[in-house]
Amino acid sequence: MESTTMPASRFGWEGQTLEYVVKADGADEISVPAKTEEGLQVRILDTRQVGDGVEARVAVNVTGPLFY
Numbered sequence: 001m002e003s004t005t006m007p008a009s010r011f012g013w014e015g016q017t018l019e020y021v022v023k024a025d026g027a028d029e030i031s032v033p034a035k036t037e038e039g040l041q042v043r044i045l046d047t048r049q050v051g052d053g054v055e056a057r058v059a060v061n062v063t064g065p066l067f068y
Helices: none
Strands: 002-004 017-025 029-031 040-050 053-062
Touching (some): 029 040
Parallel strands (some): 002 029
Antiparallel strands (some): 017 053, 040 053
């Protein structure tokens, strides 16, 4: 099973890179969508198998000034 992750809201200033850890129980892969909200670039830094799922370190580059 594949799980897709996307930030629900943005905290941070333009030019910052925020890092999150995301865990998807029951999944064997985590991905990010090709197109994200304007002002964000999301990428997966690394993944690893944990328990019955996958854990990923995700970086979010804040490229624009708009908050949502």
